[in-house]
Amino acid sequence: MDIKTKQQYMETLRERYLKGNKKEKGKILDEYCRNTGEERKYAIKKFRYKVKPKECRQKRKEYYDGYVKAALVSMWRIFDYPCGQRLATLLKDETDRMRRLGEIVCSNEVAKKLKKITSATIDRKLEHEREVELNKRKYKPTHTFPLKNEVPVKTSAELDRENPGVTQIDFVEHCGASVSGEYVNSLSITDIFSGWWEGDAVMGKGQERALLAIDEAKNRSPFNWREMHPDNGTNIMNYHIYKYGLNNNISLSRSRPYKKNDNCFVEQKNSTHIRKEFGYLRYDTELERKIMLDLYQNELRLYKNFFQPVIKLASKVRFKGRVKRKYDKAKTPYRRLMESDKVSREKKKELEMIYESLNPAELKRNIEKKLNALQKAYDKKKGFASRSKPQEIKSYFGVIINDVTEPVSVS
Numbered sequence: 181m182d183i184k185t186k187q188q189y190m191e192t193l194r195e196r197y198l199k200g201n202k203k204e205k206g207k208i209l210d211e212y213c214r215n216t217g218e219e220r221k222y223a224i225k226k227f228r229y230k231v232k233p234k235e236c237r238q239k240r241k242e243y244y245d246g247y248v249k250a251a252l253v254s255m256w257r258i259f260d261y262p263c264g265q266r267l268a269t270l271l272k273d274e275t276d277r278m279r280r281l282g283e284i285v286c287s288n289e290v291a292k293k294l295k296k297i298t299s300a301t302i303d304r305k306l307e308h309e310r311e312v313e314l315n316k317r318k319y320k321p322t323h324t325f326p327l328k329n330e331v332p333v334k335t336s337a338e339l340d341r342e343n344p345g346v347t348q349i350d351f352v353e354h355c356g357a358s359v360s361g362e363y364v365n366s367l368s369i370t371d372i373f374s375g376w377w378e379g380d381a382v383m384g385k386g387q388e389r390a391l392l393a394i395d396e397a398k399n400r401s402p403f404n405w406r407e408m409h410p411d412n413g414t415n416i417m418n419y420h421i422y423k424y425g426l427n428n429n430i431s432l433s434r435s436r437p438y439k440k441n442d443n444c445f446v447e448q449k450n451s452t453h454i455r456k457e458f459g460y461l462r463y464d465t466e467l468e469r470k471i472m473l474d475l476y477q478n479e480l481r482l483y484k485n486f487f488q489p490v491i492k493l494a495s496k497v498r499f500k501g502r503v504k505r506k507y508d509k510a511k512t513p514y515r516r517l518m519e520s521d522k523v524s525r526e527k528k529k530e531l532e533m534i535y536e537s538l539n540p541a542e543l544k545r546n547i548e549k550k551l552n553a554l555q556k557a558y559d560k561k562k563g564f565a566s567r568s569k570p571q572e573i574k575s576y577f578g579v580i581i582n583d584v585t586e587p588v589s590v591s
Contacts, residue, residue: 186216190226197227248293249305251286255294256306258283261313264299264306271295271302327422334409334433335442343522344373345406348446349394349416351385352454356462363464364472365415366454367393369401370446374516375490376401377449379476381469385415391424398428400477402517402527407431411443453484457551465561471554475547483543486514486535 181189190212197208209227213220244252252271255278256262259270271294278284279291286294340346352366353359367380367390378400380393394416398405408430410416417434425432435442457480458472489510497504514535517523 181216186218189216190223194227244293244297244301244305247286247290248297251284251290251294252297252302252305253309254284256309261310264302267302268297268299271297327417327419331417331422331432331434333436335436335439336444339372339409339433340407341372343406344371344376344403344517344520345522346372347401347405347408348372348443349408349410350443350446350450351382351390351413351415352450354458354461354463356460358462361464363462364469365390366458366472366476367397368446368450368454369394369397370449371401371403371513372445374403374513374520375445375492376403376485376513376517377453378481379453381472381476383466383469385413387415387418387420390415391420394421395424400481402531403523405430407433409433409435409443411435412437453480457547458554461558463554463558465557467557468554468561471550471557475550479543479546479550482534482538483540483547484513486512486538487540487543488512490516 193208193212197205200208209220209223212218212223216223255271255275256267258278259267259274262270275284275291275294279286339348348370350368352368354364354366356363362384365382365385367378367382369378370376378397380397382389382393394408405428408421408425409432410421412434422432424430440447457475463469463472489512491507491510494506494508496506511519514531517531518528
């Protein structure tokens with residue numbers, strides 16, 4: 181019931197109210213308050229004329245009507261959603277021009293109003309439109325947001341540890357003390373069951389470069405991949421990886437944000453296989469990347485996978501506030517794969533042939549040579565004095581790094 185209706189209803193009851201006795205007045209008030217929902221004391225004052233009834237004011241005709249608002253919104257969108265103060269200046273200068281170009285269609289009266297509208301009125305008129313636009317931008321789909329809803333989250337305890345093919349993936353940055361510019365990122369991939377490790381060196385954080393490195397690591401692995409488990413970094417958690425998994429029948433899961441224990445197996449390898457070998461220096465040249473890549477694809481992977489035993493946790497029991505852990509016998513990733521019935525005979529024969537052809541001492545010497553060459557390339561880049569004789573840092577590529585002025589081509 182609006183104010184005008186309440187006023188008419190009260191006028192019909194007032195005459196009876198003023199002539200009635202106390203009991204009749206009470207009934208009339210009860211009826212009025214029940215039908216209108218007004219307070220009783222306020223109604224008594226209105227019936228006695230001590231409070232003037234609220235008059236129904238006629239709504240003033242809107243000066244900046246819907247036609248003006250429609251043209252205003254069009255101009256606001258054309259000029260990239262400016263605030264009221266900036267748009268007021270643009271309306272004065274550009275309204276006629278936009279009409280001539282046919283970008284907005286409005287009458288001369290609307291155009292005149294647009295030129296004289298104030299900034300405060302502009303902000304009031306565009307309040308709803310601004311909220312709508314803000315919500316559009318807030319919930320705009322991205323490459324990672326909907327993908328994270330499709331990729332399940334798994335902890336390390338939920339991953340299959342009994343069969344090969346479940347790999348954890350991570351990238352290690354070689355940026356030194358500054359993350360500006362492009363620098364080398366080491367790809368690190370670990371099989372949970374065997375501890376088999378693959379690495380690669382990628383310049384920058386490009387998604388396609390990361391995918392190419394992952395594909396090469398997959399082709400080098402002696403087992404079929406069944407599941408990939410990266411962290412939430414955009415270079416390895418994106419639609420390229422997602423489609424790659426679908427095309428190769430590899431399931432994809434991810435760790436929880438800021439929970440490194442969900443990727444504990446690959447984090448261990450990051451420490452022993454990458455940081456221990458290359459340290460925390462900044463590598464940002466193509467020569468440095470090629471030396472690291474050659475190590476990852478040849479001596480380092482062979483040395484770590486065939487001659488570095490891995491100890492696996494067999495059980496963990498909490499007893500009286502203490503955790504008692506039991507570990508199995510230390511075995512190399514090669515031995516664990518050879519004992520597994522999930523690896524084909526052909527692959528086992530290939531692995532055995534590779535193992536028989538390797539000399540761990542020679543692998544170690546070659547690793548040291550290449551690390552020496554990497555150190556020399558870093559020193560030359562920084563302009564440091566030579567730390568060793570040229571004959572001692574003769575690289576695996578047959579070139580003395582101290583005399584190199586152009587990047588060395590690596591096969």
